[in-house]
Amino acid sequence: MIVHLYVAVVLLIICNLCYVYSEIVTMTLVGSALIASGFFGWDSIKTNTVCRYMECCTDSYIPYDLKALKQSFEERMFGQPLVYELINILKAHKEALRNEQKRNKKALVISLHGWSGVGKNYATTMIAEALYSNGMKSNFVKVFMGKKDFSCTHAQKAQDELLAKIKKIVSKCPTSLIVFDEIHEMCPSVLDVIKPLLDHHHAVDGVDYRDSIFIFISNIGGTEIATHLLELYNDGVKRNDLQFHDFEPLIRRTAYKTGGFDKSSIIAQHLIDYYIPFLPLEQRHVETCALAEFRSHGVYNPSKEMMEDALSVISYGPSEDQQIFANNGCKRFSRQIPYVIQKHNRTRDEL
Secondary structure, three states, X not given: OHHHHHHHHHHHHHHHHHHHHHHHHHHHHHHHHHHHHHHHOHHHHHHHOHHHOOOOOOOOOOOOOHHHHHHHHHHHOOOOHHHHHHHHHHHHHHHHHOOXXXXXXXXXXXXXXXXXXXXXXXXXXXXXHHHOOOHHHOOOEEEEEHHHHOOOOOHHHHHHHHHHHHHHHHHHOOOOEEEEEOHHHOOOOHHHHHHHHHOOOOOEOOEOOOOOEEEEEEOOOHHHHHHHHHHHHHOOOOXXXXXXXXXXXXXXXXXXXXXXXXXXHHHHOOOOOEEEEOOOOOHHHHHHHHHHHHHHOOOOOOOHHHHHHHHOOOOEEEOOOOEEEXXXXXXXXXXXXXXXXXXXXXXXXXX
């Protein structure tokens, strides 16, 4: 019994010594970190500690890899010659992030317009993948959806919540990407609350938005773009020779009386820097989309019958007399082509 008591006392002393030692080691490490911060800076310490395990607003997580974006456009975007200008737009924005003399004077604001299925959301995803290592899943990328995120019956509440969410994201990372999708379904006036964030201000309520990017996505102007494109074709203008200014005036006029842009001060005060028209796709573009979708499912040489089945869901317009443009672009292929592959595999298995 005495022996057991003696052993217990010894173990208790050892435990206390271990605890004291661990506290000394901990304090030493903390002190070393604090001392090191004097020499190397907190950013250096954070990069080598916290940022190894969680996303940080640093170059390693926000590489702005515009070469990768160009490659993505070349391999996965079809029939949209003007989309390549986004690379130059983002390059100029990136250079201003690192050059005090070229400092951004305001947030970069881009509005993407065109029919459904022509690549607007696809391009936005590619931008997020190139700018952020975690792509659309990055904590510094936020997507708001038309009716889903904004209540028309509680507009003031929707505005307050919108402002708070954007402020929280950009406070954590000035180079955040804020996306508004389905503007055509959004309540008018909701977007007016973010006007100060897009304007030429050093800071709004203590937050600097000048290095952030805002992208608006909508179907607004799709029909007008298609109609004007036909007019330009008739005048002998080639698709690859088109410019932004060929479409911007008509997009602005249409947007200013539609959906979330209706009578918007963002448009009235010229805070949208670029209106990007996404052109309606022609049959050759749709066929290229189909082939790319087949390849993504491991089918590199689809048969003639498979292609015909895939393209059977595509209708053309703008009218029965002018069946030039695909009404739904490439949107339906994401569901149609996996079905076509299964259908033809089953047919072969039955033979």
